[in-house]
Amino acid sequence: MTESPCSRIDPEVMFPHPSDVSGIEFAKQQVCGACHVRAECLEWALNQFSRSDYGIFGGLTEDERKELVKSRQLGKAERLNYGSFPPKNKRLTAAA
Numbered sequence: 780m781t782e783s784p785c786s787r788i789d790p791e792v793m794f795p796h797p798s799d800v801s802g803i804e805f806a807k808q809q810v811c812g813a814c815h816v817r818a819e820c821l822e823w824a825l826n827q828f829s830r831s832d833y834g835i836f837g838g839l840t841e842d843e844r845k846e847l848v849k850s851r852q853l854g855k856a857e858r859l860n861y862g863s864f865p866p867k868n869k870r871l872t873a874a875a
């Protein structure tokens with residue numbers, strides 16, 4: 780994670796207020812969406828002692844991670860499909 784996009788920006792970007800919809804989408808799409816360790820980051824976040832940690836990890840909010848944990852416990856989801864992530868040569872852009 781030391782070379783991930785979030786390591787090169789203000790850490791506050793990854794911890795937007797829950798009402799900050801544009802900030803959440805920026806972190807999920809523009810930062811995590813350009814990350815080559817997104818899948819590993821998400822698995823790391825899901826396996827932490829406290830799964831209610833605040834912030835965006837692996838492109839998901841805390842609520843989305845909780846839903847994924849519940850789905851896995853119910854056997855509905857094994858692993859998210861990341862398709863072609865990360866997009867090649869994707870660059871960070873300024874927050875909207």
Ligand code: SF4
Pocket residue numbers: 780783784785786793810811812814815816817818820821835836837838
């Ligand atoms: S997936 Fe997002 S939070 Fe995780 S290392 Fe990559 S940029 Fe950072």
